[in-house]
Amino acid sequence: MWTLFHKFGSPPWLYRLSGSILRWLLPISLLALAMGVGWGLLFTAPDFRQGNSYRIIYIHVPAAVVALAGYYVMAIAGGISLIWKMKMADVAMHAAAPVGAALTFIALLTGAVWGKPTWGTWWVWDARITSMLILLFLYLGVMALYEAFDNKAAAARACAILSLVGTVNIPIIYKSVDWWYSLHQPASIKFTGESTIDPSMLYPLLLSIIAFYALFTCCLLANMRAEILQRERRTGWVQRLASENH
Template identity: 55%
Template sequence: MSWAWFHRLASPPRFYALAGRLVPWLGAAAGLLLAVGTVWGLVFAPPDYQQGDSVRILYIHVPAAMLAQSCYVLLAVAGVISLVWKIKLADIALHCAAPIGASMTALALITGAIWGKPTWGAWWVWDARLTSMLILLFLYAGVIALGQAISNRDSAAKACAILAIVGVVNVPIIKYSVVWWSTLHQGATFTLTAKPAMPAEMWLPLALTVPGFYLFFGCVLLMRMRTELLRREGRSQWAQTALRMALDSRRTQ
């Protein structure tokens, strides 16, 4: 029964319709959480007793870094589904998620550099956490480049899936690098399983921006997947019907 439900969800017309219903709700929830969390964290949260106001960048840096790693795990899972069960929707998810993950990785690296300059006295150091995050950005770039360089869609899907699966080994390295090696990067101060190491007025904004980033990711991913579905399935009857409905909706607005 569960597998039948899974294959029904993977049907392009069903997924397109479901994603269309979810996008507005995800977008509204993400906008609310990000607006409240970022304003609270960047303006009203107290400064850190050691890092001062530079700690405020963590309200953007931490969610971006978490999402960058989670997104690559999604790529690997989609790669497995694409290779084993030959579900085309998995390849579409991988193709559409990779640029978002690359953007989040770049944002994490940039905000980390902004935080590192006043904290460490340098924009960049060859720290284990930073280096493994840079490798993650290269992996994302590799997946994107493979998808664009190989003209045959099936061959491109297979190559991207293999790279995503192989590259996922870097994610636990990122997570545990501060434990395995001597590193400048501080350990986690906010986890789901332990009491936060910071006062509530500092971690509560982070508790809003983290799910806000994930909901934003879900919203953008579904929007990109809907567009890619129409591009690939443009000759099918359901896609042409969906396009006509979208054009009619725009004309009536």
């Protein structure tokens, strides 16, 4: 296990591994996404209260769930970077930020679209929505902080610290609907206790969540590969790779 951990610090090994994973994971991700979202949008029954407007749940919830998980990925990579000084952890942290920011934006946008027919307004300063907005700012902050430093080692340390500090916001997002009065509905999927969503609606939602996780992984690996090539562009293995592809 320790040997495998050290292998992740090797740019050529990680580049080859990520390429192998992407070759089979990307088509599976796209197929699962089409099946889950298509199933939810086209074939599930209307909700007895919200009608067809609830169908945006098949994009909104997966984007929100994976945006939160993506922040943990970024923070864990930041912690590894601080403790073990592993450059590939810096790469993972930097690569996760734009993907997480995009997912958070999608979650906020689809939440606004869903909120208009449900609440009668596009936006309220609800605890869940506000804490998700803070999550977007944290992702953007990591991206901006990385670009603000000419010294990338210093940039990585600053981003890692911000990522770790920002993890405080994640449990706030999860528990906001329980801790404060909120217009946002409680979680429909529960790991402890009975879920409040009908199985005919639940199964395509679970498939969509899995697809979003897989797609996040694909985007993360693609970003990491691009970052590795940028960092290692003067090394012999990258130059050999470039010559082989011409």
